[in-house]
Amino acid sequence: MAVAGLRGWYLSDPDDVVPFPKAESYGSLPIKNLEEDLELKSEKGKTWTYKQSRHRQWELDFILTKDQLQFFRDLHDAVEGRGTPFYFVEDLDDVEGTSYYVKKEKDFNPSDEKYGAPEGVDTEYYEYTLFLTQEPTEDEIGV
């Protein structure tokens, strides 16, 4: 069941969406656009630009308890690092409208265990950054 205000993921069926255990920290970079272009420049400076691909990229910082960290480890195992693309849901209120076909970073590499009160109560916690890169969108040609 979708939970408003959080992000989530699923492999292929939107009904199987799994919400992230918490929102990313304030200051994360929610969306970047990466443009891959080919550009040729004439002798006198006219440029010809040819679009190759466009990617969205998310760089989401989390401060996680051990159980919360396990959620992302499970995600990593399920998609084999960069091995399998999956759907990232930006807004669980609108699963189909905000889903992006993405791959996560290759390794699962959270920080070492830390101790403190990131949420007001002293506890062990981990810092983890989830990198998501959108797979190229599909082009279409006619018959």
Add this chain to the structure above:
Amino acid sequence: MAKWLTVARVYIDSETQNISGGNVAHPEWFYEGRVESWGYIDRSIPTPPGGLPQVSDARIRVIDTDRKWRDLLAYQTPRRRRVELKFLLAGDSESYTPTIFKGEIVDAEFGPGYVDLTVQDTTFSWLDEEIPGFINRTNYPDLAEGLDEAFFYRIYGINVSQDENPQGVVELPHIGMVDGLDRWAVSVYPVLQVHRVYALFPGDAVFSLVAAPDWVLTTEDRVFVEMPNTTFTVQYVDFLVEQPAGTRVRIDVTGAERRPAFGSLPELPIGTTMRNPVDVLIRQMLEFQDKLGRDIDFNFEEWAEVRELFETGSSDFGPIYCDGVLEAMTIREFLARWLVSFQTDMPQERDGRIGLKYAPETRPDRPHFTDRRYIVRESFHETIARPTVNRVKVHSDYNFATKEFARIIPVDNDGDQLALAPLQLDSSGETILDSNGDPAKIPLIEEDSLKFYWVRDEATMLTMAARFLSWVALGSYRQKFLLPFPEVFDQIELGDVIGITHTEGLEEGGYQNREVVVRRLTSRLDSYELEVYSILRVPQEILTPVTIDVAGAAAAGDAELEMNMSGMNLDVVWEMVSRPQQSSGGGAKQYNSSLIQFDPAWFDGSELLEFWVEVVAVNSHATLPYSVYIRNQSGLGIVHEFVIPANTTKVFMSETFTPIQATYIMTFPQTAVGHQLQAWSLRIRVKQRGATKTRVQIPIMMGGAINESDLVYGNGRFVIAGDTGYLEESSCLIFLKDADTWATVNNWTLETVAGNTNILGSASFRFAIRNENTGQYVVENLHTVGGSATELVSGDFAHNAANFDDGDTFVAFTRETASHASNSLLLKANLYVTLTNLSKLALYYRMLGRQLLDYTPADDDQVTAVYFDTTATENTPGTAVIRVFQGTSPEYGDPVSAIAGVSINPSGGKAHYRLDVTDLLPSGERFYIEGGGPGTGVVTAAGFLIFKKSL
């Protein structure tokens, strides 16, 4: 931004694989984004012409981290499986996109996470096959003793002995006894005539003539095992009695055969002597096609064009002679001999078709690629010719019987021999001079030989030798440069003449649309670059060194002596008529609508200043020529006369003239019957190169239907009872004054021709320009003549005149101040801008209906932007369009097919529209506009193409 895609279909037996650089959805299949790199495709034709085209293998790297291709190919072979590549825009139709490469997989290499497919072009895979000889014991079980295999000729041309030595020129292979006849094979295709038969009997020294009753020409339909699906009509010389063993037979023969239809070329009927070598080539290619059992994809149009060139002799060589295929050889050998003989290329074109191109002629409509727009930065390289040849020993008139060339002639490039020779120095190091005071030179020879197997006449031989020498001359420079592949790949073909402009070209000041011939094209599909290898179409003239008198040379740094190369290059066009005019049968006519003031002092050009006049005219009189005159209005002295020949449907004429300072007017003589002489357009074209001053005309009248008399059918004519105040003038275009466009402006001028049919008295007809944005007045001309007279009135105003603001649009208003009803006549309205210390401006070219504009924006490095401005009126709202089209021909604006264009949509009322077409206009050189669409009362199809230019 539209995205270019490269897609490939790989026809693996179990399932066709569709691959691309990214995922691409096709309505019927899916291209997987598996391709890591496409490599490159390299096509070339040899220089000089004569060898055969080369096409490289393509190498496609397919990502296979998931083992899909390994599993696919582990138990089936990819070899000889077809691959097709296409390059198209996302959204385009695949089936309408030509293939850019097709071939067969010849190798597959599996590396870490990928498979490399090597794909070999197969277009010419048949080149190394033997032309079948047919004479063997399979086809002829009773072949004569001592012979197991021989070549059955294909005889086409005239092969006749000289009268001084009648020995026969074609020696026939012996078949043996067939049905009581002793048989010799003549040709696979029926010949036109066997003139004479000769025999050399054992013990004889020379061939002797055999009388016709002793032999007969036998024709037989045959199918040979080598080509079981083709029936040949072969011919033999049959002796009525068996000849002594060892007898040799020769004939004099004229070959002939029907040549089947080929594309649009109709078949040549039986009984035609094939003397055009292209017909022979076609005949042979069709035979090869039959042997292959599949169609060869020819560019029929190109073949027909070259055939036509050879048919008419191309004006520089005479009748074409040719022989036949009279000895065993491969198709490659046959083509090499033919292509060398006629200095012709047979390229494989980008869509896979096989073209045919004769040594290229000049190409006025060539695509033009400049360093400003297309040639990629730091990619231009040029080399001098190497090796070079300045004497060629040409062998021609090959005798198949003796295997010797009957004629060997040296052909020299004398200029290159002298240019190549070093200066001769005396013992003190001074140049030795000849009796004329020029450096004494001993020509330096670099020699090669050429064998023209198919040439039999001297004119053709000399023409082809000269063609050859031009490819290997000292000034035959070679270029290599990169172009953006998506922009140009469909404009360039092997063997084509293109124009290049580059400041680093080996010519004073660099190349300016210099003609080069494309010899090699490398398509780099990963980087979107097209690498072009070319050669000058006409070699650079290499001068023989001369001795320089150093003491007399201009001092270095003498700046005053340098030519001013900093001016602007302009073609300024002034329209004289706004609408077509025609003659009267009731007397000679002057057309006040053509009045313009002209002063050659308004123009200059440090490199070129030429004054031209152009007319498009009709003379329907059956026998009498009539003239269109441009005269000085004062005294009617002739400034220029166009003589329009009798019975001329419509002609475009362009002539230089010597201008004077005057008011010009067009006049017609009286014609036998009215309307026999018509001028559809009349304009002055001032060609300025290196200009520092000019005067640009902006003709703001829209034109109209053909007109006989200015007084009867004045444009903008209206009847007003009393003064109703200013009304917007419907017949004028709206003008947009661009900011930052003009430097340096002397003044603007409003020039109008108008009057009235009635006597105006103290009243006047007024023509005003107003700022459309503010409604404020800028300038006004007053016309006071009446009584059916008209007059030219000219008024100057400043670039910064009140209300004449940059970026605003300006519209014409007229007013009739008479208190009584009167017919006003408005015949012409032009704006002019006069510029000195010229550094930037906009050239206005009026587009009136289908009146073609001659201009090639890609030619012009000073162009910074190109706009299409039009004033559109749509009486009934609807969807209407005005489009700019690229025209082709003819020159005077009759309907031509549209091949490119842009559109706008008027939305009711008269309004000004602008489109930036800087990157839309193709590099063709003619444009026109056309209005239309489902809306009613649609548009006025008139406007401007505006070329903004700056230094």
